[in-house]
Amino acid sequence: xxxxxxxxxxxxxxxxxxxxxxxxxxxxxxxxxxxxxxxxxxxxxxxxxxxxxxxxxxxxxxxxxxxxxxxxxxxxxxxxxxxxxxxxxxxxxxxxxxxxxxxxxxxxxxxxxxxxxxxxxxxxxxxxxxxxxxxxxxxxxxxxxxxxxxxxxxxxxxxxxxxxxxxxxxxxxxxxxxxxxxxxxxxxxxxxxxxxxxxxxxxxxxxxxxxxxxxxxxxxxxxxxxxxxxxxxxxxxxxxxxxxxxxxxxxxxxxxxxxxxxxxxxxxxxxxxxxxxxxxxxxxxxxxxxxxxxxxxxxxxxxxxxxxxxx
Amino acid sequence: xxxxxxxxxxxxxxxxxxxxxxxxxxxxxxxxxxxxxxxxxxxxxxxxxxxxxxxxxxxxxxxxxxxxxxxxxxxxxxxxxxxxxxxxxxxxxxxxxxxxxxxxxxxxxxxxxxxxxxxxxxxxxxxxxxxxxxxxxxxxxxxxxxxxxxxxxxxxxxxxxxxxxxxxxxxxxxxxxxxxxxxxxxxxxxxxxxxxxxxxxxxxxxxxxxxxxxxxxxxxxxxxxxxxxxxxxxxxxxxxxxxxxxxxxxxxxxxxxxxxxxxxxxxxxxxxxxxxxxxxxxxxxxxxxxxxxxxxxx
Numbered sequence: 139x140x141x142x143x144x145x146x147x148x149x150x151x152x153x154x155x156x157x158x159x160x161x162x163x164x165x166x167x168x169x170x171x172x173x174x175x176x177x178x179x180x181x182x183x184x185x186x187x188x189x190x191x192x193x194x195x196x197x198x199x200x201x202x203x204x205x206x207x208x209x210x211x212x213x214x215x216x217x218x219x220x221x222x223x224x225x226x227x228x229x230x231x232x233x234x235x236x237x238x239x240x241x242x243x244x245x246x247x248x249x250x251x252x253x254x255x256x257x258x259x260x261x262x263x264x265x266x267x268x269x270x271x272x273x274x275x276x277x278x279x280x281x282x283x284x285x286x287x288x289x290x291x292x293x294x295x296x297x298x299x300x301x302x303x304x305x306x307x308x309x310x311x312x313x314x315x316x317x318x319x320x321x322x323x324x325x326x327x328x329x330x331x332x333x334x335x336x337x338x339x340x341x342x343x344x345x346x347x348x349x350x351x352x353x354x355x356x357x358x359x360x361x362x363x364x365x366x367x368x369x370x371x372x373x374x375x376x377x378x379x380x381x382x383x384x385x386x387x388x389x390x391x392x393x394x395x396x397x398x399x400x401x402x403x404x405x406x407x408x409x410x411x412x413x414x415x416x417x418x419x420x421x422x423x424x425x426x427x428x429x430x431x432x433x434x435x436x437x438x439x440x441x442x443x444x445x446x447x448x449x
Numbered sequence: 450x451x452x453x454x455x456x457x458x459x460x461x462x463x464x465x466x467x468x469x470x471x472x473x474x475x476x477x478x479x480x481x482x483x484x485x486x487x488x489x490x491x492x493x494x495x496x497x498x499x500x501x502x503x504x505x506x507x508x509x510x511x512x513x514x515x516x517x518x519x520x521x522x523x524x525x526x527x528x529x530x531x532x533x534x535x536x537x538x539x540x541x542x543x544x545x546x547x548x549x550x551x552x553x554x555x556x557x558x559x560x561x562x563x564x565x566x567x568x569x570x571x572x573x574x575x576x577x578x579x580x581x582x583x584x585x586x587x588x589x590x591x592x593x594x595x596x597x598x599x600x601x602x603x604x605x606x607x608x609x610x611x612x613x614x615x616x617x618x619x620x621x622x623x624x625x626x627x628x629x630x631x632x633x634x635x636x637x638x639x640x641x642x643x644x645x646x647x648x649x650x651x652x653x654x655x656x657x658x659x660x661x662x663x664x665x666x667x668x669x670x671x672x673x674x675x676x677x678x679x680x681x682x683x684x685x686x687x688x689x690x691x692x693x694x695x696x697x698x699x700x701x702x703x704x705x706x707x708x709x710x711x712x713x714x715x716x717x718x719x720x721x722x723x724x725x726x727x728x729x730x731x732x733x734x735x736x737x738x739x740x741x742x743x744x745x746x747x
Binding site: 182189274376 | 461463465466469472474481534538542545546554556557558559560561563564565570572575576610635657660661664666699703707718721724728732
């Protein structure tokens with residue numbers, strides 16, 4: 139009479155044991171794999187520490203006030219400092235932003251603020267928006283050497299600006315334009331629609347609404363985009379290698395050539411044996427990138443604090 | 450009121466013009482690069498450029514096949530080295546790492562993304578190349594595919610990691626909760642629920658990584674050796690092909706454009722066209738693969 143009961147309990151016990159064993163096995167597999175993931179993360183940190191650490195330790199040996207404040211002397215031993223290349227980099231950052239920031243911010247404002255407009259010509263604007271979005275996406279995917287090649291063909295050769303600050307700035311502006319447009323678009327999207335509606339309902343025109351309500355609210359995000367572009371310009375080498383000429387002297391005007399910090403590093407590494415000086419230049423580059431990252435971090439932290447306040 | 454509306458209209462026109470610039474730039478890039486490459490294509494044909502191995506501008510030989518192979522090989526090697534680590538780091542950041550650890554790993558990834566390519570190139574020249582040179586094979590200079598692929602793997606890692614992390618985080622919480630509630634372990638949930646759901650985002654990360662790898666210029670010039678040869682084993686061991694020098698499409702352009710003229714310059718623009726088409730092909734085919742695997746993906 140009891141037999142079926144016993145077998146069924148046995149079966150259940152067996153099943154329980156099996157599932158317990160299975161669970162243990164699965165948990166062991168998880169422990170092992172998670173260990174591997176921790177190891178992977180450790181490897182990533184190690185790579186960062188080794189690269190940055192090596193550049194800092196070997197680079198800081200050649201960094202002193204003289205290195206920072208004297209111009210490069212040229213020659214095969216790579217004598218001199220980096221002062222003119224720092225100034226050229228700053229010139230180029232300023233020039234590129236002067237061209238690309240207004241264009242990029244304007245484009246983003248148009249893409250976001252005028253997308254809902256379906257008055258007369260609404261269809262035209264809608265298809266234009268699609269085309270422009272496609273253009274921005276394409277630009278973002280083009281490798282920098284192609285921008286360099288384009289800059290060389292159009293600005294250096296066809297327009298005869300030569301290897302110059304102007305050619306490099308125009309090519310560089312094309313390079314960072316998608317970055318500025320995208321980050322500004324994102325910044326504008328975070329501005330609540332209610333702000334715009336409130337302003338329009340009070341009788342402000344669209345431009346008044348944009349310039350006095352939307353843009354001020356979006357400024358931290360826009361600054362983040364501009365800082366990202368600064369980082370990109372400081373790091374970029376390929377575009378300037380084929381448009382800026384490479385003279386280590388200070389550019390006298392828009393039509394003289396020059397050499398940015400990263401370009402200087404390249405020339406030092408490839409044409410001279412001054413690896414310590416190249417490392418010193420690399421250390422300066424990494425320090426400036428870290429500073430830019432810190433600023434971006436600070437802005438985004440302030441930004442999220444602000445959002446919390448609004449909610 | 451009337452003037453205000455006029456200002457409004459004028460501003461709109463100005464903004465429209467600035468928005469049109471991005472598409473204008475895309476068009477001019479196409480026009481200038483294709484137009485400048487036309488003489489080379491006319492002179493040699495696609496066959497003569499893409500089917501020939503010898504690049505010797507002094508003798509009027511402009512085959513770019515060796516550079517295509519160089520670019521593709523170094524990119525594939527960098528993917529093999531970099532992708533597993535990049536995705537592991539992404540899973541770690543999205544699912545496993547405690548908050549405090551995230552706060553260490555994420556800035557590290559961010560910093561790796563920001564380091565200029567010339568600095569990676571320099572590190573490769575000074576640290577990696579001498580290490581690789583120690584491998585005892587005749588003709589091994591240290592400069593070559595292996596050193597270049599290691600440098601490139603590190604360079605594409607942060608891109609792939611951060612976009613994949615976003616993709617994994619974007620998977621709805623309910624998926625994970627349902628899987629855990631059904632008795633799956635966290636690990637099973639990651640591999641059988643989260644990763645498949647994040648497939649298209651991770652695919653996009655890979656596409657960007659490949660694009661970045663194919664497009665990288667300066668670091669490649671610094672460590673790959675730049676000899677225009679079809680990568681081949683250095684001795685009887687087929688693995689020594691990885692120690693072979695090579696030249697990338699990007700490197701070919703950058704190294705020679707400043708002094709090239711005439712057909713030589715045109716052939717370099719043709720190199721740019723090939724690079725461009727290669728990246729487009731990767732984009733289109735990868736997108737097709739992702740969409741076929743997951744038809745609902747946007």
